[in-house]
Amino acid sequence: MNYYYQIEGDKRNNIGDVLQGMVAKAFLPENALAADRESLALLDKEEPAFLIANGWYMHSFENFPPPENVHPLYVSIHVANSQLLAEKKVRDHFKAHAPIGCRDIKTLNIFLGWGIPAYYSSCLTTTTKARAAVNTSAEGEILLVDNVDHPVPAEVKEKLEALLGKPLVSISHDPPNPEGDFLNYTIKAEAHMNELLERYCKASMIVTTKIHCALPCLGMGVKVIMVHPVPDEGRLAPLAEFIHILSYDEVLGANTIQVPEVKTETFNKRRDFLTKLCRESTALGYSALREPTDPSFKRLKRKSELMAKIYRAGVVTAYRLGIARKKLKRVYGSGL
Numbered sequence: 001m002n003y004y005y006q007i008e009g010d011k012r013n014n015i016g017d018v019l020q021g022m023v024a025k026a027f028l029p030e031n032a033l034a035a036d037r038e039s040l041a042l043l044d045k046e047e048p049a050f051l052i053a054n055g056w057y058m059h060s061f062e063n064f065p066p067p068e069n070v071h072p073l074y075v076s077i078h079v080a081n082s083q084l085l086a087e088k089k090v091r092d093h094f095k096a097h098a099p100i101g102c103r104d105i106k107t108l109n110i111f112l113g114w115g116i117p118a119y120y121s122s123c124l125t126t127t128t129k130a131r132a133a134v135n136t137s138a139e140g141e142i143l144l145v146d147n148v149d150h151p152v153p154a155e156v157k158e159k160l161e162a163l164l165g166k167p168l169v170s171i172s173h174d175p176p177n178p179e180g181d182f183l184n185y186t187i188k189a190e191a192h193m194n195e196l197l198e199r200y201c202k203a204s205m206i207v208t209t210k211i212h213c214a215l216p217c218l219g220m221g222v223k224v225i226m227v228h229p230v231p232d233e234g235r236l237a238p239l240a241e242f243i244h245i246l247s248y249d250e251v252l253g254a255n256t257i258q259v260p261e262v263k264t265e266t267f268n269k270r271r272d273f274l275t276k277l278c279r280e281s282t283a284l285g286y287s288a289l290r291e292p293t294d295p296s297f298k299r300l301k302r303k304s305e306l307m308a309k310i311y312r313a314g315v316v317t318a319y320r321l322g323i324a325r326k327k328l329k330r331v332y333g334s335g336l
Contacts, residue, residue: 001285002049003028004070007186009036010059012178014147015196016125016212017055018189020076023124023216024052027278034186040066050285052278053077054103054124057084065093071286075101075277076124078235082110082331091116099289099304101277106234113332115312117304122270123238124278128216131198135222140204144168150209152227156248160207160227163257171196173210205259211239218242218267223259227251242267 005024008017017037025032028050035043035051041063043049048069054076058064061084066072074097085091094100094116101121102108111118142164146152152160161167175189197216200206206217206224215238217224224243228236231245239245243260251257277297280288292298319328319336328336 002044002047003032003282004035004043004049004051005032006035006037006040006051006053006055007182007189008038008056008059009182009185010038012175012185012189014210014212015173015175015189015193016210018175018186019125019128019193019197019212019216020055020123021186022190022193023127024054024278026127026129027052027275027282029282034183036182039063040070043067043070045069048285050282052124052281054101056080061087061090065090072097073101073278073281073287074098075274076103076121077101077107078103079107079110083333085110085114085116086333097287097290098308099301104234104237109311110331112308112311113315113328114335115308117301117308119300119304119307121274122241123211123215124274125212125215126219126267126271127275127278128197128219130201130220130222131194132201134201134220135204138204140202141169142166142205142207143171143200143203145171145173145206145208145210145213147173147210150228152209153248156227156251159252159254160257163251163254164205164207168207171199173213211236214239214243218262219271225257225259241270 005021005028007021021034037058038060043066045067051066051070051072053072053074056078057080091114099117099119100111102111102118103123108118108120144152144157157168176192177188178185200217200222201220206222208214208226209228214224214226226239226243226245227248228245229248231247236245242263277288289297289301292301315328316336319325
């Protein structure tokens with residue numbers, strides 16, 4: 001059997017996409033292979049295979065879904081464009097491998113609205129393991145981690161430095177070298193991500209705009225402050241349930257700043273569930289939620305199936321009554 005984890009191999013503009021593959025890789029045998037998330041349909045069609053399929057979906061729909069011999073565990077996924085599910089073959093594929101673990105409520109609602117069993121899973125990067133002894137002192141560098149998507153404005157950085165009493169060392173979440181074929185890029189990017197994780201562990205604190213910097217820091221036990229121009233953005237919900245996210249305005253208006261308290265019980269519950277699910281699914285070679293024997297997995301599957309029926313009926317009824325018709329038509333198209 002082949003074992004796959006997926007890496008975004010097209011845009012190569014955010015090393016957080018690489019990390020999401022690396023945390024899946026950690027649950028797989030040592031001979032696990034990296035698969036290009038944008039080319040899953042091109043995977044080997046003969047050898048039975050298991051894929052931990054998590055992360056951001058996706059830039060192009062042309063080479064999706066994967067072939068039938070590949071058994072995916074869809075967990076912690078974010079659907080950026082609802083048109084991913086426009087084709088029946090894609091919806092049938094997801095139904096065959098349901099319930100689908102969703103990283104955010106928007107994605108969850110898209111699947112449920114199609115009548116596809118799904119549940120909120122949180123993000124797999126919560127399972128990130130420390131790469132070095134974690135610095136619990138106040139000594140050491142404070143890292144400011146952002147990238148071209150969400151650069152921290154100069155005035156916010158200056159205020160953070162004034163509040164924290166020392167300069168911030170800037171680090172980018174852009175891959176350092178996106179060149180080369182997919183395999184070489186993956187090797188270089190994973191090595192760089194491991195170096196970053198080690199540096200995060202050794203730092204006295206991390207300040208970041210990147211969800212896939214903050215979540216792995218929580219997983220590793222590293223002190224982290226998340227700042228963002230729009231802290232209530234739905235995409236950030238998997239982090240917001242664990243810590244308070246500071247807006248730029250909050251930073252600029254603050255007299256003091258502290259590392260936010262972590263909701264440890266909630267965090268551990270999410271992380272432990274994902275760990276158990278990935279381990280048991282890897283041992284089976286397919287999703288442990290497909291034919292669950294574990295009582296908690298059975299309950300989750302039953303609930304997701306019921307929610308899919310209820311939510312789908314609600315979507316169809318709302319459309320027929322003229323409620324939010326334009327929005328529903330945009331999301332579900334001819335499916336209504």
